[in-house]
Amino acid sequence: MRTADILRFARDAATGYPLRTSLSVLAMAIGVAAVVVLTALGDGARRYVVDQFSALGSNLVIVLPGRSATGGFSPANALTTTPRDLTVDDAFALTRLPSVRRVAPLAAGNSEISANGRLREVVVAGTASTYLDIRSFRMAQGSFLPEGDWSRGAPVAVIGSKIKEEIFGSTQAVGELIRLGDRRLRIVGVLRPVGQGLGMNTDEVVFVPAAVAQSLFNTNTLFRILIEARSRGEIEAVKREVTAVLKARHGGEEDITVITQDAVLATFDRLLRALTAAVAGIAAISLAVAGILVMNVMLVAVTQRTGEIGLLKALGARGATIRNAFMAEAAMLSLVGAFTGYGLGLFGAFVLRQLYPVFPAYPPDWAVIAALGTALSTGLLFGIMPARRAARLDPVQALMKH
Amino acid sequence: MALIELAGIERVFHLGDSVVHALTRLDVGIEAGEYVAIMGPSGSGKSTLLNLLGLLDRPDAGIYRLEGRDVTTLTPDEQATVRSRRIGFVFQSFHLVPRLTAAENIALPMMLAGIGAAERAQRVATALKDFGLEKRADHRPDQLSGGQRQRVAIARATVMQPAVLLADEPTGNLDRATGDDVIHLLEALNARGMTLIVVTHDQKIGSRARRQLMMEDGELKFDSARPAAVAG
Numbered sequence: 179m180r181t182a183d184i185l186r187f188a189r190d191a192a193t194g195y196p197l198r199t200s201l202s203v204l205a206m207a208i209g210v211a212a213v214v215v216l217t218a219l220g221d222g223a224r225r226y227v228v229d230q231f232s233a234l235g236s237n238l239v240i241v242l243p244g245r246s247a248t249g250g251f252s253p254a255n256a257l258t259t260t261p262r263d264l265t266v267d268d269a270f271a272l273t274r275l276p277s278v279r280r281v282a283p284l285a286a287g288n289s290e291i292s293a294n295g296r297l298r299e300v301v302v303a304g305t306a307s308t309y310l311d312i313r314s315f316r317m318a319q320g321s322f323l324p325e326g327d328w329s330r331g332a333p334v335a336v337i338g339s340k341i342k343e344e345i346f347g348s349t350q351a352v353g354e355l356i357r358l359g360d361r362r363l364r365i366v367g368v369l370r371p372v373g374q375g376l377g378m379n380t381d382e383v384v385f386v387p388a389a390v391a392q393s394l395f396n397t398n399t400l401f402r403i404l405i406e407a408r409s410r411g412e413i414e415a416v417k418r419e420v421t422a423v424l425k426a427r428h429g430g431e432e433d434i435t436v437i438t439q440d441a442v443l444a445t446f447d448r449l450l451r452a453l454t455a456a457v458a459g460i461a462a463i464s465l466a467v468a469g470i471l472v473m474n475v476m477l478v479a480v481t482q483r484t485g486e487i488g489l490l491k492a493l494g495a496r497g498a499t500i501r502n503a504f505m506a507e508a509a510m511l512s513l514v515g516a517f518t519g520y521g522l523g524l525f526g527a528f529v530l531r532q533l534y535p536v537f538p539a540y541p542p543d544w545a546v547i548a549a550l551g552t553a554l555s556t557g558l559l560f561g562i563m564p565a566r567r568a569a570r571l572d573p574v575q576a577l578m579k580h
Numbered sequence: 581m582a583l584i585e586l587a588g589i590e591r592v593f594h595l596g597d598s599v600v601h602a603l604t605r606l607d608v609g610i611e612a613g614e615y616v617a618i619m620g621p622s623g624s625g626k627s628t629l630l631n632l633l634g635l636l637d638r639p640d641a642g643i644y645r646l647e648g649r650d651v652t653t654l655t656p657d658e659q660a661t662v663r664s665r666r667i668g669f670v671f672q673s674f675h676l677v678p679r680l681t682a683a684e685n686i687a688l689p690m691m692l693a694g695i696g697a698a699e700r701a702q703r704v705a706t707a708l709k710d711f712g713l714e715k716r717a718d719h720r721p722d723q724l725s726g727g728q729r730q731r732v733a734i735a736r737a738t739v740m741q742p743a744v745l746l747a748d749e750p751t752g753n754l755d756r757a758t759g760d761d762v763i764h765l766l767e768a769l770n771a772r773g774m775t776l777i778v779v780t781h782d783q784k785i786g787s788r789a790r791r792q793l794m795m796e797d798g799e800l801k802f803d804s805a806r807p808a809a810v811a812g
Binding site: 488493498499573577 | 634656663677679
């Protein structure tokens with residue numbers, strides 16, 4: 179029997195029992211759609227996190243005070259490993275490094291803002307003019323903190339969009355005076371909304387010069403130093419040079435931690451990839467279930483068409499021909515189910531993207547290929563047993579069942 | 581040389597503890613072009629004999645030669661080829677594939693034999709014309725009358741131009757008039773040289789054949805071609 183005829187015969191056999199066929203196609207479709215949608219969710223989460231980190235600014239290197247390595251608690255250690263705080267002078271020293279493009283100090287704390295007759299708890303970030311470019315922020319109105327000596331801050335502030343909204347509403351904020359703790363500052367600019375980043379919602383932050391923040395909180399330490407490398411390739415050089423400079427400034431003590439965006443990103447990336455693979459695995463169980471359903475359907479088909487199989491044998495069909503016809507039918511059920519499910523899954527991901535526009539829910543290519551591959555192979559695998567059973571039927575017995 | 585030669589054919593079924601001898605020591609020869617009726621009560625072994633002749637079943641002992649070739653020792657695939665090329669079946673319950681049209685049912689043996697679509701279409705058209713089914717070509721079996729169904733089945737059985745046509749109670753599911761039409765059709769095929777073997781328990785149909793084989797308890801009781809030889 180020719181291949182084209184086998185395929186046509188299998189197709190006619192499948193469409194001859196529309197309910198049975200559509201139910202098994204549906205089962206396979208749901209399995210594939212589950213894999214596609216769930217991996218789209220998982221991979222969407224991964225992309226979302228990656229995007230958020232990229233939003234921090236490119237080529238970012240962050241310096242934290244204190245060593246992350248754990249030392250033994252001995253008298254020697256107690257003498258030598260006294261961590262020093264990061265200071266504005268430390269940050270300024272880093273601006274002279276060749277691989278560094280920009281440096282921004284960051285002192286942070288909580289305070290109260292009162293203006294326009296309203297009072298609100300806010301996060302105060304003390305930094306410098308460079309912060310805007312390092313974080314790739316945009317101004318909605320006015321300008322960011324002015325350039326100038328980092329150790330002497332002007333009495334100015336830049337507020338996040340949400341604070342502007344809540345305190346000033348639709349009235350003009352730039353040029354207004356606010357009270358921040360015991361300071362009176364003039365607003366010089368309002369940031370565009372950006373959302374979450376670096377663990378704080380930038381829309382609810384008041385930016386002031388680093389020196390202002392430090393005197394507000396009565397300290398001379400920094401929370402972080404943010405550094406932008408000249409290029410991606412120089413991130414390692416920045417790490418090395420920054421460590422060397424700060425070690426020298428801290429009396430030969432390496433009491434800081436330098437982290438790169440890449441390292442954090444890679445960790446999250448790995449984590450969420452594993453998560454996506456896990457949900458894909460769970461969804462794949464439904465594919466196995468669908469495969470077993472296809473087997474059931476094919477077994478029913480063999481029983482239902484026993485008389486027909488006997489007839490085919492009487493008309494000169496070989497066992498292999500009958501086996502191939504039933505295998506082709508199982509493959510078709512799986513194939514149609516798989517592609518229907520793929521379409522459904524893509525539609526599901528599309529609906530997700532419409533509902534949550536910030537969430538890039540696209541199924542990864544590997545998941546799509548794996549889902550289609552698993553669907554087809556389980557369909558074929560589970561089609562073998564019924565097809566062999568059909569091929570082995572005794573024609574005399576089979577013909578009597580009609 | 582006989583078309584069909586059966587020598588010492590035995591067929592035994594085991595039903596639980598009991599052993600049923602469906603066929604015992606059967607020796608029959610059938611020449612090409614003969615018209616033979618196999619008759620006998622139910623359980624006499626006539627259907628078993630037909631299944632053996634059609635290579636749907638294998639004897640437990642004995643030799644079956646079809647056109648001089650021992651077909652009992654062939655592999656299942658070789659037997660399938662013999663069924664495809666040399667044997668046509670007509671069944672009591674027609675055995676048409678319900679989802680296929682009359683034309684597609686007739687084309688089925690050619691499709692299984694791997695004959696190309698163009699030649700199939702041509703031979704199906706000829707068959708439809710020969711059996712007066714031109715207007716029924718696109719009808720499914722459930723849209724056909726009993727007589728039309730059996731005519732489609734006969735067209736299907738003969739479309740590969742087999743050496744022998746095996747008919748198992750071909751009129752069993754038909755009324756008298758339609759049954760007579762079918763018998764006339766089969767006899768017309770026989771008149772053109774096709775060997776025809778009909779299994780029936782209907783005396784009237786059996787007596788129309790030129791040769792009668794009477795079966796009883798798995799044994800050949802009477803062969804009208806050799807009245808004396810088997811009368812023991």
